[in-house]
Amino acid sequence: MAEVTPTKGVFRRLLGYLRPHRTLLFGAFILLAVATTADVLGPILIQQFIDKYLTPRHFPTEPLVILGGVYLFLQVMKSGFNFLQLVGFQNAALKMIQALRIEVFGKVQRLGLTFFDRTPTGVLVSRITNDTEAIKDFYVTVLSTYVKNALLLIGIFVSMFFLDFRLALFCVILAPVIVYIMMMYRKISGRVFHEARRKLSQLNAKLNESLQGMYLIQAMRQQERLRSEFGEVNGDYQKARLRNIRINSLMLRPLMDVLYLAVLVVIMSFFGIRSFHSVIDIGVLYAFVNYLERFFEPVNEMMQQLNVFQQAMVAGERVFQLLDQTLYAPTQIGSANPEIARGKVTFDDVTFSYDGETDVLKNISFTAYPGQTVALVGHTGSGKSSIVNLLMRFYPVVKGRIMVDDVPLDAYSDIELRNKIGLVLQDPFLFVGDIAQNIRLGNEHVTDAEVVEAARFVQADSFIERLVGGYQEPVRERGSTLSAGQRQLVSFARTMAIEPKILVLDEATASVDTETEEAIQTALLKMRRGRTTIAIAHRLSTIQDADLILVLHHGEIVERGTHQELLAHRGLYHKMYLLQQGGREAVQL
Structure with missing residues (x-):
């Protein structure tokens, strides 16, 4: 069996916190599936309107009213169910992060002074606050975004195959390319996120030390020295974050936009060449271009969330390192439970x-x-x-x-x-x-x-x-x-x-x-x-x-x-x- 990487291990442990909220998450998932279905059916209804009624200039009242009513109903249902599923996912996420913070805080209370002798207070504060906040974003935004967009992509693929098998097959071939880009981004950005989190912990440690020693700092006129040291640590953190921004600027939306334009050119060329030999259904062309845009939009969202996902994995690794600490405070050995009566x-x-x-x-x-x-x-x-x-x-x-x-x-x-x-x-x-x-x-x-x-x-x-x-x-x-x-x-x-x-x-x-x-x-x-x-x-x-x-x-x-x-x-x-x-x-x- 292949060795589990730290990221996989962290991901699995984070998913483990979902179990107590299975019912709530399942309900949110059903709502999301219904909302996604309503969203995907929209372009097909418009395609039907264009090819059956608009192009032949045939406008029967009753079918058009029914078609318009169904389209309007789907849009309202999509909006309402999206609201409900979003509240459901975020409610479960907030409950999970609340449980995690309590677990981390409780763990810290049980650790011995040996651990605190070796660990700066600011580092602990950073793990309990900043790192758990990053993990919260994983539950609140990443999971819901990935589940929603995965369902949306499935619906888009099904609709594409319904419209044109060859073009849909071409879009399927794009999936490995997109997955490869995601894997490369995660690999490159992982080291940068680790460095940024480490610098943030140092920043919190320096801030905590300065606030606790403010009496002495002012008495000994050390303000400029501390300001200079804090500025140096803050500068290191800023450089680490800047490297992260550069990676994001290259490998997230800009790269996906280039890929989208390339695919759009191919599809438009396909329909253009076909038009020389046969009649093109304008509705099919509209629906396919619409689905193509909808295909890349969730991919872009998922790529954007890779940034949050990577931060959450790094934060989760640091939090689990704390939860896995074994430097406990010394405790009772045995179960005799003697009482101190004299005090010798x-x-x-x-x-x-x-x-x-x-x-x-x-x-x-x-x-x-x-x-x-x-x-x-x-x-x-x-x-x-x-x-x-x-x-x-x-x-x-x-x-x-x-x-x-x-x-x-x-x-x-x-x-x-x-x-x-x-x-x-x-x-x-x-x-x-x-x-x-x-x-x-x-x-x-x-x-x-x-x-x-x-x-x-x-x-x-x-x-x-x-x-x-x-x-x-x-x-x-x-x-x-x-x-x-x-x-x-x-x-x-x-x-x-x-x-x-x-x-x-x-x-x-x-x-x-x-x-x-x-x-x-x-x-x-x-x-x-x-x-x-x-x-x-x-x-x-x-x-x-x-x-x-x-x-x-x-x-x-x-x-x-x-x-x-x-x-x-x-x-x-x-x-x-x-x-x-x-x-x-x-x-x-």
């Missing part, structure tokens, strides 16, 4: 690498007992966030073991982990909605009273109640209308609303002003009470009361102990503490 966390000789080559964690071992606070300190890149990422099961553990309550981390369900491990990030993320929705965050079992209680617990209620809308105060994208401290307080309340057994803090007070920090430190003491807490700390003053401090350096634990023990050891922690204290040589022990 154990790292047992864990070694980890993001790229499979360079280890960012080396032989990490420690235990955080229920109710204890374990702080992670170290310079940037020492591995603190990697420990949190593994505990949150954002990445799989390849070497060593992580256990919670003496049960392997991968034995827990996603629901159990997310409900029992609360995460507070240094840069909190708020969603568009209102304050209450951001605290509840989809956990419908959290009541309004519990939302208020969680906000009161972290002392966020004071600023929330001063807002015009209170807990229903609208939140814009990323919480832009709130201060950094207010966003952090909302994220604290969000975490406490689920009452986790394990609390993970990634420098949770870094974005908070001094006055707010004092209030939050009080809340943190309450939050940590009775919970296992893993805290990443850059400011050592915030973790002096930790039960265990782990000092990391180049992915290894180089020191461990309490604040006082580590100061007495006079190692790396001692140096870090002195630096943060302004370089003082004396330390109160």
Whole structure:
């Protein structure tokens, strides 16, 4: 069996999305067949009028009224049925593309952070929006156009054979020529479309990066540099599209028009030569020329749609590459469904690498007992966030073991982990909605009273109640209308609303002003009470009361102990503490 080419594979997969809408498509197809039949019969009726009535100058009233009435009826029926079939096809197409977009978006939600580390956000946005839009055009315009014109061509061929067998046979011979031109166009344009789509993804990636970093761009006066880089990528995209336009300008309608004129000359010559020897039926000549024009019109439409078809195949290939990704987020292994009751966390000789080559964690071992606070300190890149990422099961553990309550981390369900491990990030993320929705965050079992209680617990209620809308105060994208401290307080309340057994803090007070920090430190003491807490700390003053401090350096634990023990050891922690204290040589022990 011949190997299936990527385009064939993409085409078959796209057609697979038609199955749930077979009934709707079949109804649209029947309407299209009736409309096409009405359209094809029109020239035959005119031929009958010319040869039977106009040429012999014979105008009986009743037959002419019937003939005219039938012609008018067919035209009205054609228009009405074309409208209905178009609505039917497009309705089915929109449903299919809606299902595909949801499938793609759902797939992205299940992929692991390893995939997002390797894939720019703008590329993903391009695949979910631009590429699916191109696929929509395949369903909306290409399929309906090809089905409609295929039926029309069949009807035209039948009518041509009815009028003149030899000329019809000549037109049939044209079919392989037209198919060859289509195949050549698809082959030549395929590479160009791939390049254009790749450049469009780069354009979206650059745009997304610029918009997300606008604060820094303006602060560092990088507007001209970014404008120049964006202009370069945009220029590359424009060149790729221009190559596509040149191919279209040569191989689509202009080439078909030349072929049409050549065939028209042959047919007119055929009738001209025949007129020297026999009488020519003017009606047959009219009908044949009319059918010839109708023959090339659907061919031209199909050639024009090859452009859209090729874009859809390239877009479909990119979308299916995303749907076929296997870099899923780590998930539960087994079906035991244990529960986290105490919150004991154990790292047992864990070694980890993001790229499979360079280890960012080396032989990490420690235990955080229920109710204890374990702080992670170290310079940037020492591995603190990697420990949190593994505990949150954002990445799989390849070497060593992580256990919670003496049960392997991968034995827990996603629901159990997310409900029992609360995460507070240094840069909190708020969603568009209102304050209450951001605290509840989809956990419908959290009541309004519990939302208020969680906000009161972290002392966020004071600023929330001063807002015009209170807990229903609208939140814009990323919480832009709130201060950094207010966003952090909302994220604290969000975490406490689920009452986790394990609390993970990634420098949770870094974005908070001094006055707010004092209030939050009080809340943190309450939050940590009775919970296992893993805290990443850059400011050592915030973790002096930790039960265990782990000092990391180049992915290894180089020191461990309490604040006082580590100061007495006079190692790396001692140096870090002195630096943060302004370089003082004396330390109160």
